Amino acid sequence: MPEIGNATPLSRQTPVDSTMDKALFGKYELGKLLGCGAFAKVYHARDIATGQSVAIKVINKSKIMGSALMSNVKREISIMRRLRHPNIVKLYEVLATKTKIYFVMEFVKCGELFAKVAKGRLTEDLSRKYFQQLISAVGYCHARGVFHRDLKPENLLLDENGDLKVSDFGLSAVSGQVHQDGLLHTLCGTPAYVAPEILRKKGYDGAKVDVWSCGIILFVLTAGYLPFNDPNLMGMYKKIYKGDFRCPKWMSPDLKRFLHRLLDVNADKRLTIDQITRHSWFKKDLQEISFYEEEPMMKAAIGEKNSPFLLSAFDLISFSSGLNLCGLFEDDTERSQRFVSAVSPERIIEKVEDLVKVENGIELRKKEEWGVEIAGVNGNLAISLEICRLSEDLVVVEVRQKGGGSSSCQYNEEWKNKIERELMISVAGV
Structure with missing residues (x-):
């Protein structure tokens, strides 16, 4: 399934699309093109009234009308407008013309966490900090009936303070989509981060597959590579299905045990968000994250x-x-x-x-x-x-x-x- 607004990073020298008015709706001065996908482009922009930097995702209506993508975009708007957490990218407003939809969002200055990991594995302490912030955001979403379903380092951004921000809710689900069996059934996500129960095609718990993806992310941060990897996609799926992975020797014993509980192929035995927050490895140097329910x-x-x-x-x-x-x-x-x-x-x-x-x-x-x-x-x-x-x-x-x-x-x-x-x-x- 296509990913909503999963932008491919472009050069900072890429000029603004010449077909767009730089003073968008008289409110935003458009700047550099930050990235683009199949039907969306993301620009850096400035709020003319306040001078604040924002990111504006521009979606071409003609490429989503009459398709499943249209419902995905509607759901993404509906989801993002209810989320107010310091570790989740904020949606400020949505504007529209006859041909385009504009998401005006928080501009996260330092880019993807993936770029940081690509330079080499992180220390266990720094990985723990990012993981604590990730779990705070994911737990917040779950408490409000929102399941991300595409958590990965590419969808985690870093701000100028080095804090993590979860982005891209285009593949997210809400509790209202759960079937009569209490499970979700849509097959989606990124192959290397997908949970084994999704591969079984018998339905899955949205909260539990997000925990699995969080486990993969933690492994990648501390190891510098994926736990389940194979040049052949089906080979990788077999490893995921069996839970066939090994932790590198430099990981602490506590982290190794923690990861094996996060990446348990039996979803019923996998750690829950509540259990994660009470785990000794997680609680070390934990800084309480305060957030607000309303503006x-x-x-x-x-x-x-x-x-x-x-x-x-x-x-x-x-x-x-x-x-x-x-x-x-x-x-x-x-x-x-x-x-x-x-x-x-x-x-x-x-x-x-x-x-x-x-x-x-x-x-x-x-x-x-x-x-x-x-x-x-x-x-x-x-x-x-x-x-x-x-x-x-x-x-x-x-x-x-x-x-x-x-x-x-x-x-x-x-x-x-x-x-x-x-x-x-x-x-x-x-």
Whole structure:
């Protein structure tokens, strides 16, 4: 199965794709092309407002529409938006045009862990540090019903502080995909890291196959090579199926025993995440990893007395423009986007009025409370905007666009794009 966004590293001198506007959506200045895959390219970019570096994965819709890849991309967005952990690459927002989808993600400066291992095996202490961070991230995912299913050094990145970040959730599964037998059945993953129960094709536990992959990673970090390796793919699968591997002599006895429990071909006897965290080898020099469930802004809105309705942090995140899946994959005549914003309703309405004043043939109609409609000269509705106050500091803004051409709405396409772009920038950012 193709890997979502598994980018092949390219030279830092590779220029930006000339077909792309460097000021993407008026928010991001695109930089170097970092890598590319079968249907996606990854760019370094800068947030114009804050100067923050980000990575933007650009997916060509034409290469995924009507295929299983489309559901994979949707699932990747759905999964990444619920994960907030210091050892997982953050998804900031998702943007879209008629032809492309843009993942705006945390930029992890120092690249793949694989590149570090390729230079030679790591010390046991450094390997332990990375493994501790990996298990913290994987355990966090499992507690939220997410199974990565493609853990390998190429999908583990290092930041400028030398901390590990798990990336690429394109092959991940969620608990809702489990069959009636309580198992997953999709065959996926990278051959050298695949668990033996996947090869049996009788179903597997997503958490247990992730633990197996973590065991392979730990072996690679400390040994400098794969535990199950063979020039013939079927030969390698036979070794995996039998659990046929040997630890090098420089490994400590505790690590050797630990690895054999991680790479137990009997999934029922394999260590669980909880057992891993209590193991003596794992606990040595362990630094507690603190993480947050919600963004501070999201926490502020929970339980506010003046909030008209109760929203969980996940609901608020889902309202974000970049994380609303509606309209990303369809080309409907009516589209809507939602934002959580710290901009006051009064200021948002003022911004809309300012934009409309400079345009000819555009009518602004105010609605009850906080809402406006922007229409063409013939009365056809172009854009509707409604604002709902969540708390003293936060509002939800819903922007609806109706009609896609001159036959249904008499407004200039260039003006429509300008209004949409300026309005989104004004109310989306906090």
